[in-house]
Amino acid sequence: MNKTKATILGIIIWVILTVVFAKSDAASDGYSLMGFPFYFYTYFSGKQANTVSSGTAFKIDLINLLADLFFAIAFVLLINFILLRIFKPKTTTL
Secondary structure, three states: OOHHHHHHHHHHHHHHHHHHOOEEOHHHOOEEEEOOOOOOEEEEEEEOOOOOOEEEEEEEOHHHHHHHHHHHHHHHHHHHHHHHHHOOOOOOOO
């Protein structure tokens, strides 16, 4: 396995983890959260408990986004290291 395939596989796994751990409750007066391992995107829709008004709001937390990107890069590098060790190309001697 080469580095490109290992990197693509690591990114795909990271995207799947982000989607699996996302919460989508905005349709029922709740929050939608996205991010793995930290939630960096929050979307609210519906009535708020402490006010009479209703509406929508969203927030992007830059610190959590940067932390997620750091962990994503570390995860992809770890996947590269592991897969390139497991599927090491065999050298032939002449």
